[in-house]
Amino acid sequence: MYTLGFRTTVGTWIFCYILMLHRTYSFSRFIKEPLDENQAEGDLTYFNCIVRELDETQYVSWLHNGRKISKNGVIIINTYAHYSIDYDSTFGKCNLKIQNIKRSDKGEFVCTVFENNNKIVEKSRTANFTVLEIPQQQYPICTSTQTSYHVGQSVVLDCISENTNPPSILTWKHSIVGGTESGLKESLTGNFEKSYSFTAKQSDNRAIFTCELTTSANPSLYRNCSIGPLDVLYRPVVRIEQTSDVILGNEAIFICYSDANPQETTFEWSFDPPISENMFVLENYIILRIKNTINSLNGTSVICKVTNSIGSGSNKLIVNVKSKEPINNVVEPNNGKETKKSEKINERNKNKSNNQNSNSNQQLLQTRSPNNSSTDISISLVVIIALVCIIVILGLALIPVGYMKYTRRQPSDTISRGRPVSIPDVYFEPRDHIDPMLPQLGLAAPWTRTVGVQVPGECEYDATYNTQVMPQPRQVYYTQRMYPASSL
Template sequence: MYNLGTGKTVGTWIFFYMLMLQRTYSFSGFIKEPLDENQAEGDLTYFNCIVRGLDETQYVSWLHNGHKISKNGEIIMNAYAHYSIEFDSAFGSYNLRIQNVQRRDKGGYTCTVYDSNDQIVEKSRTANFTVLEIPQQQYPICSSTKTSYHVGQSVVLNCISERTTPPASLTWKQSVGGTESGLKESLTGNYENSYSFIAKQSDNRAIFTCVLTTSANPSLYRNCSIGPLDVLYAPTVRIEQTRDVILGNEAIFICYSDANPQESSFKWSFDPPVTENMFVLENDIILRIKNTLSSLNGTSVICKVTNSIGSGSSKLIVNVKSKVYINNVVETNNGKETKKSEKINERNEMKPKNQNSNSNQQLLQTPSPNNNHSRSTDISISLVVIIALGCIVVILGLALIPVGYMKYTRRQPSDTISRGRPVSIPDVYFEPRDHIDPMLPQLGLAAPWMRTVGVQVPGECEYDATYNTQVMPQPRQVYYTQRMYPASSL
């Protein structure tokens, strides 16, 4: 029971009780609560929280999946070092900022108000954060079930991606004729897309590529490749001859082969058989018949090539052609000889006579090609002569320009008078003139006698020095003083 002995004790208890009630219920609510978010790995995201009427004994913390990760404006857990709080106590904002989003950041986020005893006063709604996962850097991974295949065998190529949310897309860039399995879960828990086809000879050394994309980051594009694919097959053979087989000449046959693995042997044969001294082999690939006989006509030449997978062969029938001389030029015509001149004579005899007469009239009316040729030759020679004369005139004109310039601009010689030719008057000249300053009667002094001499020089005039002669020598300063010249002129 409480001791109510004095009114002072009761009043103190009532005061503290009312103070606790005021502090407990000073928080008035959330102005803004966090909303659900989804963001790709490596990006940036925010969760907003604004409170109103927060008491000084209360504080705000963020909870991630029920665990307290902050207090007011500080992150209190080392595992959340990439988190930060944008804290403004005056405005009541406690926004959570997550930089470089990671997969473990997914889950629920709650803005919570605590009292001084770390008791929860109020919680905001829980915002669900979905992290859009991106496959790790090593994906996609391409693989095949075998290292090599025979022609006709089934080939299965696998493209593997990490299991993510959302799932990545895997697409094969392949040749026509294969089948994709589509995206499915593999035995290891990842996603895979298989591509299968029947091996053909054309698939040897082919390269197959798988491309990875994801909706979490549309700009992401990765790929992996398998190849060159090793497809084993028996040799495919063909024989080619370098030129026509002519009677008495050399005949050359070449055996071409395409095989994987490499050919192990080449074997030549004839049907019907021929003696060995009639042909020569070079590197087992080239067959030479030095002297072709008529008996080889219709003979089959066979080349058989073998490797570790099997054998392949090709056959060529020899067609021997004889030599034909036409106007001293050898031609072949399957063993028959004719002359070109005889054929031409036969064609001329078959022409009607009227056609020949018409052609003769046309020849008479039509200028002969020789006349046209000579006329064109005369025109070309005349044109060359005219061009040559024009060039000579231009060159002479250019050569006479400096000669004329020197003739009309040079100076006349100084001894022209002695030679009896008139002397040209210069454009600028001076006449010599003597003069004496007037006497000054009041001073009784004689003025100096002075002479000016002008000389014509090329381009400019030069003046000789002025010669002064005084009748009565006296200092120059005294003379000008007596003539009452101002002192400033001295």
């Protein structure tokens, strides 16, 4: 019994060992497994998977959130067209690449070994993929509760962004003082929003408010939206200005300026105490002219009242009439001594003035003389420069004329008179020959060459060649052919 039990135990251990060897031989382990990844929308990412020694009946697939999306190196689901697999069966490589990441790509990825019967043999570790979401293109959106506001009314501006992970960063930019910016909160529609509130003032009219959007998912991303110019309604703010001091007997001009939103509708002038209507004139209801200023206007209040659809505003200016300044000082009569002294002083002043005039005339003469010489020099200099310029221009103009004159060539088929040259039908060819021996002289004849000249038949004969050839003695003939006298 003991021996049989021992044999049974040993057999069991051997069977288990063989089974383990078979399993180890058919599939060992994952050499590289996928890791957790965080990546922004639109980017790309990789998940690595390397498996050692796969059996022929086994293959590698990727699971996304428990769904098989590939088999070996092929993506088997159309909705995952932006996925691709770097597959090499020799090295057991099956790396997953995701391009143009979408929000739907987030989740769990597992590299899995299957057998032919779709039985899972082994899985890699689970890799969690977090997609950093970026707000869609239409965000941010700026809104306001009203199109226009009255002075003193509360204004609330909202900046809305999509609810993303990570949340967007919203910041209000403006030039006003005294507003309050709320924190980021979730709206009823599920989006994120950030509000800015303040009390409308006259100085806030035409102001522009900008909301900037950034995100940690993509630091280079920057978008904005704006509200404005803000329409703040207020009654007219009036001021009166006068063009100059009010002088007794002169014309006085007053101008009424107004700042209002909406535009002014009426301008009204009044006086306290009232004055006659014949004393002033209105131009375009904005300018007031008082024709002749009198003493009774001193201390009068000039009032301008302006009205628009919101209300009325007014301002006043108190007239301060000034007397005219005397043109000549009136001198009271003095006694005889004072008059004599004054006469002497006047004579002295006249002499001083005459001396000063003579000195000034001399200085003027002295200062004018160099000016005259300088003007003469400048005129002569201008004339010289003008002549040089004319000469240079003429020289430049003659260069192309001379070039064309000395480089111009007549065509080969025309003569100087411009008539075409006819081509003759007969051509002469040069022929070399030796004259026969002259028995009378017993000398060999010289070598001669006959040359024919081609000329048009209609050309005129030149007087140089229109000569008669006179018969010559034989001795003269050979003498002209450079025979020595002894040979003759």
